[in-house]
Amino acid sequence: MKRYIFPAIRLTIVLIVLLAGVYPLLIAAVAKLAPGKGDGITVTHHGKVVGYANVGQTFTEDKYFWSRPSAVDYNAGGSGGSNKGPANPAYLAVVQARIDTFLAHNPGVQKADIPAELVTASGSGLDPDLSPAAAEIQIPRIARERRLPESRIRELVKQYTNGPLLGFLGPSKVNVLQLNIALDDLK
Template sequence: MKKYLLPSIKLTIVLIVLFAVAYPLFIAAVAKFAPGKGDGVTVKKDGKVVGYALVGQNFTEDKYFWSRPSAANYNAASSAGSNKGPSNEDYLKTVQDRIDTFLVHNPGMKISDIPAELVTASGSGLDPDISPRAAEVQIPRIAKARNISEEKIKQLVKENTKGPLLGLFGPSTINVLQLNVALDGLK
């Protein structure tokens, strides 16, 4: 028994140092080269942090672009989807309520014109991005609420649209928080 005890204690100490000290320090050092320097990618307005670019934010006022709904109430500590299937009655009622709310705030729009992402939550419940189409359908409401021309807002949407990764992978997206901060900057 003594033959195995000392080597196992040594191995335990080596692994603790390796995985509890060296590895976290290595990851922290690598993070310093990432966007946000390991502290998260923040969005600033007038020099003040207004949110994090990689976490969805809740916008409900007519003068702002609305984010994708969140199953986690936009709480990054409890990131999660609803885990309800498309035949779940509670889920269907929730989606219908979101559709009804969207139509009240966007009169004249048909249900078939509402992008699914504006009434369904993402898998994490914290998706910070919407598609250009989801932004475009909101332009008339925002233009009316802010008394700004639709063309000016369309240009802002175009300027804030990020293309697919390397021009090939994934869809074009718009970060809602960054778009709304830019929208507040319009004269």
């Protein structure tokens, strides 16, 4: 019995030290080398911190691009999805309410044309980006509210669209916070 218990106890102690001590310290040290020094990349506007570049936030005014909905109210400390399946009646009711709200604020848009990302929350609930299509569909509303030509806002969306990583990994995307800051800076 001693032959098996003592090696198991030693292995447990070694793994606790490695996995609960050394590994987290190593990851924290690597994070300090990343942009934002492991604390996230803050976005400032006129000297004031207005958000984080890699964490979404809510925009509900018609003069702004709306972000993807969040099941956790954009709380970076507790990211996660709703964990409700696509046939769950409560989930379907929430999605339908989001569709109704979007259609009410975006007259002329057909239900079938709404990108899914504008009415469904992501798995993390923190997505800061939209697809160019999800930004494009909101342009008429924003142009009307800001009394600007749609072409000017469309140029802004193109300017803030980032292509796939390395030109082929992942989709093109638009950071909603940075786009809305640029909208506010338009003269």
